[in-house]
Amino acid sequence: MRVTYDSAADLAETLRRAEAAHGQYEEQLGHPDPDWPTWYAQYMVQEQSNTT
Known part of the structure; x- marks a missing residue:
């Protein structure tokens, strides 16, 4: 998919929406996510394809 x-x-x-969603994800995770760039990228691709 092209984004x-x-x-x-x-x-x-x-990016602001991804930041907010990732903050909630880290709260559930219980610790900082060291692979946050991959998480953001996936979130942003899914958002454009309306699967978030």
């Missing part, structure tokens, strides 16, 4: 954003502002908003 694109209409603008830097759109990308920034997506």
